[in-house]
Amino acid sequence: MGLLNIRKANVADAAGIAKVHVASWRTTYKGLFSDKLLAGLSYEEREKSWIKQIPTGHVFVAENDNSEVIGFAAGGKERSGNYEGYDGELHIIYLLKDYQGQGIGVHLVRQVVDEMICSGYQSMLCLVLEGNPSRYFYEAIGGKLIDRVEGEIRGEKIIDLVYGWDHLDLFKGD
Numbered sequence: 001m002g003l004l005n006i007r008k009a010n011v012a013d014a015a016g017i018a019k020v021h022v023a024s025w026r027t028t029y030k031g032l033f034s035d036k037l038l039a040g041l042s043y044e045e046r047e048k049s050w051i052k053q054i055p056t057g058h059v060f061v062a063e064n065d066n067s068e069v070i071g072f073a074a075g076g077k078e079r080s081g082n083y084e085g086y087d088g089e090l091h092i093i094y095l096l097k098d099y100q101g102q103g104i105g106v107h108l109v110r111q112v113v114d115e116m117i118c119s120g121y122q123s124m125l126c127l128v129l130e131g132n133p134s135r136y137f138y139e140a141i142g143g144k145l146i147d148r149v150e151g152e153i154r155g156e157k158i159i160d161l162v163y164g165w166d167h168l169d170l171f172k173g174d
Helices: 011-028 035-039 043-056 104-118 135-140
Strands: 005-008 058-063 069-077 088-095 124-129 144-153 156-165
Touching: 005 104, 011 043, 011 058, 011 069, 011 088, 043 058, 058 104, 069 104, 088 104, 124 135, 135 156
Parallel strands: 088 124
Antiparallel strands: 005 058, 058 069, 069 088, 124 156, 144 156
């Protein structure tokens, strides 16, 4: 894997996070979303969004040995209110394609989980697009499939799989 640093994100990381966010969508979701939607993703829009989110969220970045952001993850309060017994949520995790499958994602999620435990969260869930091959990552780290929900992103129909961890101490990220 080489030298890697995982740390809490700061606002100065917003551009790097935006780059990873957009690039990951374009590689991970090719064929799951229209080319038009993927081509229309904006680095500037994502950067502005992350500038707002970083100060209030549990956001972590992974850097390569050149101090470039190559992945990120964020979590916090469960957002839907539809899942009794789940108070936390892994909101997002993305890695550049070249860095996937090396264990970096597990380390990122571990940081988010540790911070969530320190903030008093007991459990968490995570939504993943049904056609995303990364769904098996969530199963490998102890997530149990608890629901399947239909939704929409930018006018395109989606199906999300909802994975849950009843107790954060069951997270298999060690």
